Amino acid sequence: MPRIPFNKPSTVGKENEYVAEAIASGQIAGSGPFAAWCQQLLEQRYSIQKVLLTHSCTAALEMAALLCEVETGDEVIMPSYTFVSTANAFVLRGAQPCFVDIRPDTLNIDEKLIEDAINERTKVIVAVHYAGVGCEMDEIMRLADKYDLYVIEDAAQALDAKYRGRPLGTFGQLGCFSFHETKNLVSGEGGALAVNCAEFADAADIIHQKGTNRKQFLRGEVDKYTWVGVGSSCAPSEITAAFLYGQLQQQDAVQAARMKLWCTYHQALADLEQAGCLVRPHWPEYCCHNAHIYYILAADFPERQALIEHLAEHDIAATFHYVPLHTSPMGLKLGYQSGQLPVTEDVSQRIVRLPLYFELTEAEVLRVVEAVREFYQG
Ligand SMILES: Cc1ncc(COP(=O)(O)O)c(C=O)c1O
Structure with a gap:
């Protein structure tokens, strides 16, 4: 594939x-x-x-x-x-x-x-x-x-x-x-x-x-x-x-395409969140997001790394995101230490961003979801 x-x-x-x-x-x-x-x-x-x-x-x-x-x-x-x-x-x-x-x-x-x-x-x-x-x-x-x-x-x-x-x-x-x-x-x-x-x-x-x-x-x-x-x-x-x-x-067409793909991820992963396997994005009902990133949170760092590897074995490129600035070499130089911002440090170790782009197809999104499902449920 x-x-x-x-x-x-x-x-x-x-x-x-x-x-x-x-x-x-x-x-x-x-x-x-x-x-x-x-x-x-x-x-x-x-x-x-x-x-x-x-x-x-x-x-x-x-x-x-x-x-x-x-x-x-x-x-x-x-x-x-x-x-x-x-x-x-x-x-x-x-x-x-x-x-x-x-x-x-x-x-x-x-x-x-x-x-x-x-x-x-x-x-x-x-x-x-x-x-x-x-x-x-x-x-x-x-x-x-x-x-x-x-x-x-x-x-x-x-x-x-x-x-x-x-x-x-x-x-x-x-x-x-x-x-x-x-x-x-x-x-x-x-x-x-x-x-x-x-x-x-x-x-x-x-x-x-x-x-x-x-x-x-x-x-x-x-x-x-x-x-x-x-x-x-x-x-x-x-x-x-x-x-x-x-x-x-073409902004409206791009937004509509991304939103459709984003919602497909969100719906298809709902049961895995309900089963306690992962956490999906959450946002206040008065915020309209723009379907920029579809991410999930794994339980911890080893599970996150294993999930990214599992997806790579299925020819799917998923990725983590920011290294917190306060724990970066420059952040340490500015006087910060790790341990100071617990939520930031926790999230940065657990996040996985899934593929999302204009030309991605619904079938490909479902292929990604199936690979995530296989990781959690075998
Ligand atoms: C939150 C945030 N700020 C700033 C930037 C920098 O944007 P640019 O690459 O256009 O300079 C990025 C890039 O990804 C970003 O995610």
């Missing part, structure tokens, strides 16, 4: 045509028409004041850290169960990540533990929406308001997901999305920054444009552009933006 990879990025619409168009136009550097069309689609679909396309979610997070003027001595609250970029964006500015444990049900930062982590050095709370399930944004925004903190949403995995009917990435002052090849919509590498407050709009343009007022120049507001502040090269090329435009136009 053919191997089922863990992920497979696909073209889903007119990507090839648009890339060819970008090349033929003679403008393949960043911030051209395809970038503008992508930004417009995202702004309209999610009612975002301003979207800037970036070459990665990492770049969007780094822009967010610059916009919030995070600096040496500041602390930034975030989960340890996340990708390195969530922390690196702030460590690059000299700040200390303050890692908070996660909830065992949603695997998101435990909002009940945030207030105790706030002190006079705290500047930002980063809400990472794991697997496209929303963090408890009501409580996070309440705390941010009470202590005058910024909220940055790491919505790398959360495009098109909602919390109480509102799109993730639109709650904090800034929201960061990813179009990396593992995400629901892809452009190889790619990302976007949602600028949700007017206060940051002009500064975001300057950072995005390498520290220049090129945006003002393009709007005809100044007769030349020059260095006006700190910035970086954040825009993707038009080749990347053209590819992404093809994906964005």
